[in-house]
Amino acid sequence: MTLLIKDEYPEKLFREDGKRLDGRDKTELRPIKMEVGMLKNADGSAYIEWGNNKIFAAVFGPREVHPHHLAKPDKGILRVFYRMATYSVFDRKRPAPGRREKEISMIIADCIKPVLFLELYPGSSFELFIEVIDADGGTRCASTTIAALALADAGIPMRSLITSVAVGKIDGELVTDLSGIEDKAGEADLPTAITWFNEELSLLQFDGDMTLKELETLMTYAKDALTKIYEMQFNTLKQKYIDIQEGINQKTNENEKGGDN
Amino acid sequence: MSDEEEVSEEYNNFEEEEEADTARELVVPGEILTDDIKNFIPGRGTIYSTDKKKIVSLHIGLKQISKNYINVIPLRGLYVPQPGDKVIGIIVDKNPVKYKLDINSNDFGQLKPKNTIKKGKPMGRRMGRPNYRDNRQSRDDFSTDKFNIGDILIVKVLSADRLNKPELTTIGKYLGKKHSGIVITIDPPKIPRVIGRDGSMIKMLKKLTNTRIFVTQNGRIYLEGEDLVHERLLIDAIRKIEREAHTVGLTDRMQAYIENEKVKRDIK
DSSP states (O other), X not given: OOOOOOSSOOSOSBOTTSOBTTSOXXXXXXXXXXXXXXXXXXXXXXXXXXXXXXXXXXXXXXXXXXXXXXXXXXXXXXXXXXXXXXXXSSSOOOSSOXXXXXXXXXXXXXXXXXXXXXXXXXXXXXEEEEEEEEOOSOHXXXXXXXXXXXXXXXXXXXXXXXXXXXXXXXXXXXXXXXXXXXXXXXXXXXXXXXXXTTTEEEEEOOEEOOOHHHHHHHHHHXXXXXXXXXXXXXXXXXXXXXXXXXXXXXXXXXXXHHXXX | OOHHHHHXXXXXXXXSOOOOOOOOOEEOTTOEEESOTTTOEEOTTEXXXXXXXXXXXXXXXXXXXXXXXXXXXXXSOOBOOOTTOEEEEEEEEEOSXXXXXXXXXXXXXXXXXXXXXXXOOOOSEETTEEOOGGGOOOGGGGSSOSSOTTOEEEEEXXXXXXXXXXXXXXXXXXXXXXXXXXXXXXXXXXXXXXXXXXXXXHHHHHHXXXXXXXXXXXXXXXXXXXXXXXXXXXXXXXXXXXXXXXXXXXXXXXXXXXXXXXXXXXXX
């Protein structure tokens, strides 16, 4: 099922049975599927399908900085290139990087920096390329989530992983993980990201209006959702290696059985 | 040049990474390794948590406990040059005073002409002083005509730190330009697995494929066999080791694999 994004939004963002337009409960996440290490030429890579979002992330580094004048003599630099494909949204997106992409690249870089040991790599750069193939709300959160996976897959030392999710308010109700249409027609949108080594927020943007009490409730919603996604990240990273071990075990079992016969 | 010597030379450089061949726990960055900080100290690839009450991992890797240290052996990662390492480099650029070598690290290595020419011993003594008359420095000692861009060299790291480019030398045993053979690259953290405990894996590979192998710490492996069929088999085997580096009982499995493939490919 494809979601066509039009200028007119539905009047109600909840169905008559109290669920959201895509059939979710208020605090339910969209289905998430993650994978690591599928790009051969990158040092580390990750892919995510979060609802209708489809995003690739690739990490290169540490390596020489080009252009050279960007290099810092006392620490490494992290450069993030968040890009959207022309076909990723309903209207054709112009391919040149725009204001929005530069902003998101910057916030993702600022969000990730606390977990990296950049001071160990003076004069080098880490480059993180994020390609949004299909977009449907919450791409900055999905991008941050897999950026952490790609960095871990590249073997870059990290204090911990980072997880990100958006919470918000639609039709007067507080919800977790806004989809594209809820993001546009809703009242408030609050992307958050957490660095797990100190359990502090590394990203907090706010757009819309809500009371202070509602904000507090939303933060508890966000914490629950982040914990769930963190577990998925853990399992995704390990699954790559567990799959190989299981394949071997299966093979040896088959051989043993064959030997008995 | 004896093959056995090559091996013994190489695996002495690695720390005791290949310990008991038992299943080790897979950990990811930020995963808590232990709460017991009284009995354990963070070793390689680990760090105290922010509240100093736990020890956490920095890498995706395998948890290993040796004495009271907790280490994490990374499964992916970059080669960091250390003085004394033997590495395989490719000349990517040169100017009249130095060569620039790609050594599979975050920085390019530099090779100065004075480090490519072997100086002989003094020819006896003359008037009470060592006589260097027959090996005085000539103009050729300071030009970069000896090697060309694209040459593959086995070099030794003379000095390396975080701030300066690693300095290399081609003077020494087994070092210098390679004229034939194949160089393949694998993940540098998986090199100890290719060598195996006390060189068991590499000895087995050499014996079964009848190929000369030189394994270097930056993840590059030089190999030269009697024909392409044997070299192809060895490359496939090394790729399999790289993929299954975190599993248990690898040497026995690899021996079975090579023997199986030999029958399949009809190799003697």
